[in-house]
Amino acid sequence: MDEKKLIEQKIFNDTSQYNDIMDVPYTHPKRHLPMEQLDRAAQFAPFGALEGFNGLIQEKTKDYTRKKYSTQEQEQLIDRQIAYLKKHPELLVDVNYFNDESGYYEHLKGTYTDQDIEKGRVKFNDVSVVQVNIREIKLVGK
Template sequence: MDEKKLIEQQIFNDTSAYQDIMDLPYTSSKRHLPMEQIDRAAQFAPFGALEGFSSLIKDKTKDYTRKKYSTAAEEKCITQQLNYLETHPLKVDVNYFNDKSGYYEHLKGYLKKIEPQKGRVTFDETSIVIVNIRAIKLV
């Protein structure tokens, strides 16, 4: 059962507080005409803009998680990929942790140089710390 139905059950299942008015007949207003169905639905339309907003936030937070440190096996794999790219100029998508922004970002480009003594690699114009690289995929 989805979250909406669970909340609805929690709110509307206990009607004991309203037993005194449950059997009273409906009386329409003598001052106001009944609202048209289309107008009744339109008053809730602004909330339609929020539909799917929470799922969008969840999708974005997956991209912007805090830094996770790679295992030795993952670092070895990334090093092998970088060594391969040094001799094979292929366009790749690099997922890396940006120290300035504090989030993971994607960079699409070609490997320009590897500086093992500095622990950095350069893709096009961007220099990245090797241990901050999370994944390298072919584009």
């Protein structure tokens, strides 16, 4: 049985405190018309957007288990290397970075093209990489 059903059983199993009102017939309000079924469902639609969100977070977390987070010194080294590559964009480099999509480290060979500081991304050839995901930059040649 799933977790939701177990919680429902714990909460709603004991209905003895409601025995005095269980058999009272429902009386419709005189001032208001009954709400349409579609309108009633629309009230709870925003909560429906959260359905399955927990599973998505767990799936993404599984992708990040292989990521090794950089120290401050490693990040400063990457910053200095990128600053150097800005002055020498003709240099061919091998970039080892964590790919958010695949959940694995990948290598990219190319030349420095651009850096978007606001978005925290560095572009090598046509590939944009998140700067904090860069683990190592090696010089390959010209």
